[in-house]
Amino acid sequence: MAVVTDRYVDYRLSLSLVGTVVKYLAAAPLFPVLVAIYYGESVLPFVATSAVMVAVGVGLEQLSEESDLGHREAFLLVSLSWLVIPILGTIPYLVAGNGSVGAHTIDGVVNALFESMSGFTTTGSTVMQSISFETHSHALLMWRQLSQWLGGMGILVLMVAILPELSVGGAQIMNEEAPGISIEKLTPRIQETARALWKIYVGFTVLAALVYFGLDVVGLADNMGVYNAVAHALTTMPTGGFSPEGRSVEAFSPAVQWAIIPFMVVAGTNFALFWYALDGRIDRLTENAEFRSYLGLMAGVTAVIAALLFTGLGVASAAPNIAPIPGNLENSLRQAAFQVAAIVTTTGYASMDFNHWHPVAQTVLLFAFFLGGSAGSAAGSIKIVRWVLVRKAMARSLFTSIHPDAVEPVRVGDEAVDEGTLRDVFVFIMIFLSLFVVSTVLLYVDSLFIERMDLTGLEAMSVAMATLGNIGPGFGEVGPMNSFELFSAPAKLYMVFLMWIGRLEILSVLVILTPAYWRS
């Protein structure tokens, strides 16, 4: 048994708690087992995964009997969870070759790790070259979708219960709207908050599946059977974006595309606000500053892109498979609203291949990559609340330039924002942008040495943001119908790192990389 001291990080305790999480997660592969049985596919990849998870989970649990989680051990727990689980999540991809479909569906450990990390971080970038039931079993694709749903649940707990306690990147601000549980110990708090979020998350997932499947039943969708309805519900709510269809949501009718939009918007909203709404306090939702900015920004960007598409200025070439867009108001509005919601909420679905958009429209969309959904959701990227705070801090700086003696706190709603929180928000954005710039350059330089790739600057930026912001697709060679498989192995490992660090709000990972963390 490890002895807890004030002087060293009790990494055995952190690992032991990761073990507990892994042990419970061993139940998850049973869902693809059921799918495999239904479709007559091999259950081996998932039974094997479940068995390994039990073994690893129970094994790690033995490392410590301590249960009093300290501040620093919590950081380690967070970072290690999103490393150990995605690694275990590679097993189905690596074993699936023994299934009914035949060949290994993903070649090599690096690709499997990329796909698994992309799943559990709800990123949605893929290294699969062709996505269909001819090359992949129903069960394997369901595991891929399930990994996003599980990752999303984990992120919600992280965002609403854990990170605010750890003061990461101004995450305290997200806490202001969290259910008002103020118990000192971290663990009971997590359990209670998790239970509330779990209900809302499951509820919306079920509702989404019913609506999607309902459209098929009433004749408004051709191919939205039970499998597809469940698959897309599982990847909408975590803002994940994986689809069992190679052409993403383009494969479905306009009615389905319209129906997915509000569910993406819900998925990118602060879940604590739904908690209040269900409690009768709907004004907490409708009067929330971040929620209003979130809707307003999406509406604004949608209007600009819809206008560009409708007039034809935003269209570079006619897209195959879909109706012509210029001059078609419904189509222009739908593509714009869908794509903007998909990017702002960081879901990453595509209702069409936006590689056919004109660079002007693509550039406007690239803006949206930096917005991010709301705090307290599974959305990635920078997040609206941080931009709201930056805008208010800017206004205050201008005001105090004119009135040097004025001492005004920045306010969100009626609440004065703590100056330390504000500082952490600025630091977060600066680190995020620095990482974006450095990653763009590194991935661009790497692509120069790959014969079949010819990335432009815009495309390189989109690759960095697609992974760091947990969005999924980018432009050009990594567009929504393309694959990240072409990148070099080191580049893919680097993107695995970006998805990981981006998902954990950057600072919770950076903290454990500082020498000071491990000292005194």
Place this chain on the structure above:
Amino acid sequence: MAVVTDRYVDYRLSLSLVGTVVKYLAAAPLFPVLVAIYYGESVLPFVATSAVMVAVGVGLEQLSEESDLGHREAFLLVSLSWLVIPILGTIPYLVAGNGSVGAHTIDGVVNALFESMSGFTTTGSTVMQSISFETHSHALLMWRQLSQWLGGMGILVLMVAILPELSVGGAQIMNEEAPGISIEKLTPRIQETARALWKIYVGFTVLAALVYFGLDVVGLADNMGVYNAVAHALTTMPTGGFSPEGRSVEAFSPAVQWAIIPFMVVAGTNFALFWYALDGRIDRLTENAEFRSYLGLMAGVTAVIAALLFTGLGVASAAPNIAPIPGNLENSLRQAAFQVAAIVTTTGYASMDFNHWHPVAQTVLLFAFFLGGSAGSAAGSIKIVRWVLVRKAMARSLFTSIHPDAVEPVRVGDEAVDEGTLRDVFVFIMIFLSLFVVSTVLLYVDSLFIERMDLTGLEAMSVAMATLGNIGPGFGEVGPMNSFELFSAPAKLYMVFLMWIGRLEILSVLVILTPAYWRS
């Protein structure tokens, strides 16, 4: 006479003080008059400019007899000075067609305003299509160079004496190293500080001219006559970058290029540190945190680019006019050191056309666009001291994540940095980067409608930074040997705005654009 009240901005007072500055500046065109007489060129453009300046200056002075400059009037004074003077500075370009050379050298008011603003803001971007004494008189080109030298002197006074008092964008931090004059009133402070800076600035300008001309005398330069030596001294010290040679500093020998590098480095250093050094306190220079980062960053980026050039990885095509670079250590080092110093100090000279560099080397150089020289110099862009503070604030955020109860101020040297200053630095960088992004998109979109232009994303970014950061040249179609003339008139006016707002540290302009500034 205007009545000073607490309720309204006394814009008449600000205009009257602008008038005083313009009145004294009326002496400046006498220098190109002397040049014109020596070369037998027309003196009319400069006599006319001087006459108009006297008239406008004396006229504006009548608007107010008040002399007690308030906080808000100072903001207006700063913004208006860099608007009124560049407008008056267009006169020589517009009148020069009547001179010895024949045709109007710059076509139209927009182009003249661009060139004049580029001069007085020490930017160095040009709309001239061919720069030579065959198309422009010696006197007109000397006016162009002189405008940078005058603008640089103005900026030094602004940076060291005025902006710190106005708390703009964290400019207080620049004040910590400023000569220790602590008089309440702004005016005497400006006068005394200005006098100290003036001596250093003039001293270095004379020294640069002597060294440049000396290289010609001892046979190390072919074409560095008195005119060229003075011309380049006048545009080195203000980090300006205008050259009477169409191919910039490529036109001179390696010895001249090596000699210009240290003068650019000096021009980008905090002038207050020289004030101490001359006073015997050389440690204030050598131990200054910003100065050390400034040298370190330049050395680091130089090493990377020199390695890329020497190995050939950084070279896309052989450059005409100069010796081959790959495998030539002296040439690789010289081109790298010169170009990095030119960009980091925001001087913008070119020792070669870096359009022949590989995109990898260009991308590294684009990084340097965002560094900027030191506070308390005439350099533009973001400036090293701000990055030093951001890096330290990031480190502190990581530290307090681990030790939540630690209250640690950010320190530069022995001094704790005020939290308000730190906040202003973050706000400044966020506004700067937002303006950079928006401008990149606007200028890129504009270029799509110009038939002869085909900007890439990298080039569009470089255009925005070249003007907003007061650097001068960009990549591709706005490379160091090219011209900004191709852009549309609205784009050029927008760039005039960028040079203006970038030069004045953004916030001093934004402040006067807020409604709150004009109220109560």
